[in-house]
Amino acid sequence: MSSVINVRGLEKSYGSNKAVAGIDLSIQPGEIFALLGPNGAGKTTTVEILEGFRDRDRGEVSVLGVDPSVKGDAARTWRNRIGIVLQSTSDAGDLSVIETVSHFAKYYSNPRNVEEVIGAVGLAEKSTELIRTLSGGQRRRLDVALGIIGSPELLFLDEPTTGFDPEARRAFWALIDDLRKSGTTILLTTHYLDEAEALADRVAVINHGKIIEVATPELLGGRATSLATVSWHGPNGLQSERTDNPTALIRKLTETYKDEIPELTVKRASLEDIYLEMIGGADGHK
Amino acid sequence: MGTNKIPSALTIGIARGGLEVKQFMRQRESVVFTLAFPIMLLGIFGSVFTNELTDGVTFSQYFVAGMIASGLVNTGFQQLAIMIPVERDFGTLKRLRGTPMPASSYFIGKVIVVFVSMVLQVALLLIAGILFFGVNLPTDPAKWFTFTWLIILGSAASTALGIAFSVIPKSGRGASAVVSPVVIILQFFSGVFFVFTDLPGWMQQVAALFPLKWMTQGMRSVFLPDSFAAREVAGTWETGRTFWIILAWLMAGLLISIKTFKWERDR
Numbered sequence: 001m002s003s004v005i006n007v008r009g010l011e012k013s014y015g016s017n018k019a020v021a022g023i024d025l026s027i028q029p030g031e032i033f034a035l036l037g038p039n040g041a042g043k044t045t046t047v048e049i050l051e052g053f054r055d056r057d058r059g060e061v062s063v064l065g066v067d068p069s070v071k072g073d074a075a076r077t078w079r080n081r082i083g084i085v086l087q088s089t090s091d092a093g094d095l096s097v098i099e100t101v102s103h104f105a106k107y108y109s110n111p112r113n114v115e116e117v118i119g120a121v122g123l124a125e126k127s128t129e130l131i132r133t134l135s136g137g138q139r140r141r142l143d144v145a146l147g148i149i150g151s152p153e154l155l156f157l158d159e160p161t162t163g164f165d166p167e168a169r170r171a172f173w174a175l176i177d178d179l180r181k182s183g184t185t186i187l188l189t190t191h192y193l194d195e196a197e198a199l200a201d202r203v204a205v206i207n208h209g210k211i212i213e214v215a216t217p218e219l220l221g222g223r224a225t226s227l228a229t230v231s232w233h234g235p236n237g238l239q240s241e242r243t244d245n246p247t248a249l250i251r252k253l254t255e256t257y258k259d260e261i262p263e264l265t266v267k268r269a270s271l272e273d274i275y276l277e278m279i280g281g282a283d284g285h286k
Numbered sequence: 287m288g289t290n291k292i293p294s295a296l297t298i299g300i301a302r303g304g305l306e307v308k309q310f311m312r313q314r315e316s317v318v319f320t321l322a323f324p325i326m327l328l329g330i331f332g333s334v335f336t337n338e339l340t341d342g343v344t345f346s347q348y349f350v351a352g353m354i355a356s357g358l359v360n361t362g363f364q365q366l367a368i369m370i371p372v373e374r375d376f377g378t379l380k381r382l383r384g385t386p387m388p389a390s391s392y393f394i395g396k397v398i399v400v401f402v403s404m405v406l407q408v409a410l411l412l413i414a415g416i417l418f419f420g421v422n423l424p425t426d427p428a429k430w431f432t433f434t435w436l437i438i439l440g441s442a443a444s445t446a447l448g449i450a451f452s453v454i455p456k457s458g459r460g461a462s463a464v465v466s467p468v469v470i471i472l473q474f475f476s477g478v479f480f481v482f483t484d485l486p487g488w489m490q491q492v493a494a495l496f497p498l499k500w501m502t503q504g505m506r507s508v509f510l511p512d513s514f515a516a517r518e519v520a521g522t523w524e525t526g527r528t529f530w531i532i533l534a535w536l537m538a539g540l541l542i543s544i545k546t547f548k549w550e551r552d553r
Binding site: 051053076077079080082084086087094095099103104106107108109110146150 | 291301305383387550
């Protein structure tokens with residue numbers, strides 16, 4: 001029971017379409033766990049079952065030791081311990097930031113300090129502004145503020161930085177990093193591989209309703225041991241060679257060139273390369 | 287983690303009511319529409335029909351009863367059946383569903399905002415009626431008692447029915463096209479714009495199935511002299527029956543709301 005989220009054999013179909021086809025997951029306390037996958041892979045369905053928004057067909061699911069399909073007062077007690085940041089909300093433009101956050105604080109037994117939360121998401125200066133005057137990135141920060149106001153033990157973050165400019169994304173990542181330090185367990189779904197790499201302790205790649213692999217971002221898809229591409233400027237122009245032992249190749253090159261190897265680069269597969277290969281591989285018959 | 291209790295559904299509901307009232311007040315167009323539209327209608331109908339229905343009963347006096355009753359249907363049923371699908375489209379409802387806020391708190395908040403806007407609307411309508419259209423207020427405390435329970439029970443029933451009906455519009459954009467005709471037809475059938483007993487019999491019978499006819503008749507019992515009761519279908523105000531029928535609609539609305547309420551758009 002030590003896992004925050006525990007899933008065994010989860011299945012869900014819509015008509016004849018098997019959206020989730022047998023998923024196992026185990027997420028540990030304090031972990032930031034990223035769920036990666038293309039659209040229609042079963043990501044959203046899986047997360048919404050975990051959030052208690054959807055029923056499942058088969059399988060065992062426990063979130064903070066509770067079955068998310070729980071109803072009534074037990075559901076309120078359970079929801080009091082989790083926070084959900086949904087993909088897109090565009091409501092309540094006529095309320096200010098602080099009015100909205102203090103209102104949501106009234107739903108929970110042990111809300112965090114309202115000003116502190118607004119400060120933590122970087123909206124202190126916008127506190128008394130109406131929501132409809134906020135930029136997209138600021139609105140997203142407000143969404144996060146509403147997700148964490150109840151001091152959740154577990155936070156669901158659904159594609160939190162879609163539509164952000166690079167600077168806003170960096171700032172957002174720093175915010176998530178702060179949450180990590182406070183010990184909140186986070187289940188993150190994202191389209192962005194750099195985001196998963198920057199934030200996640202572990203990554204699961206999901207496609208066609210199944211988990212293809214679960215690993216740390218460094219080890220995903222055998223990335224650490226995958227072929228490296230060594231390239232340099234040789235007598236006939238730019239040359240490159242794929243090898244599983246780049247050090248040996250460079251040692252050989254140092255003998256040829258004595259001095260500096262011109263324009264030497266060693267490139268490992270990026271997380272994106274690995275990921276595309278993984279989901280492409282699963283799509284291979286097409 | 288602390289050991290505080292999760293706030294009760296009623297506490298959260300009252301907080302939601304306060305928030306909804308605040309939001310309502312800040313939407314200037316809807317405030318103006320809700321509060322000024324009944325006065326405009328009273329002005330138009332009061333100028334068109336200037337004859338007296340019987341001794342001392344002007345059409346304006348008759349019409350004020352109808353306007354207050356249809357105000358109940360407009361602020362409750364119509365507003366909610368249009369607004370809730372919009373809130374569903376925006377993701378407001380889904381977000382609320384992800385919190386410990388129970389559905390009942392959401393409903394309580396809606397009842398509060400409908401009741402508050404109803405009270406404002408009636409107050410302004412009566413003031414304008416007295417000042418410009420020669421409307422007389424009742425003096426009998428018993429009539430004010432009827433008036434009070436009609437407003438409270440009527441707001442609650444109308445709110446519950448609006449929430450129940452909100453599952454029908456597929457999207458916020460199409461909602462008013464689905465909801466408004468229902469309300470307008472009911473207003474014509476229920477004797478809001480015309481003297482009820484002048485309507486064809488079949489129309490009266492259809493109207494008697496729905497709550498607006500009873501709200502209107504109830505309001506007439508408040509604003510018209512008791513001698514006018516002789517001109518009602520039953521020859522009396524049928525106050526007791528009015529109470530039970532509106533209560534039955536409230537119960538039906540609540541039941542349907544609880545059973546069918548949709549937090550998310552169908553995909």
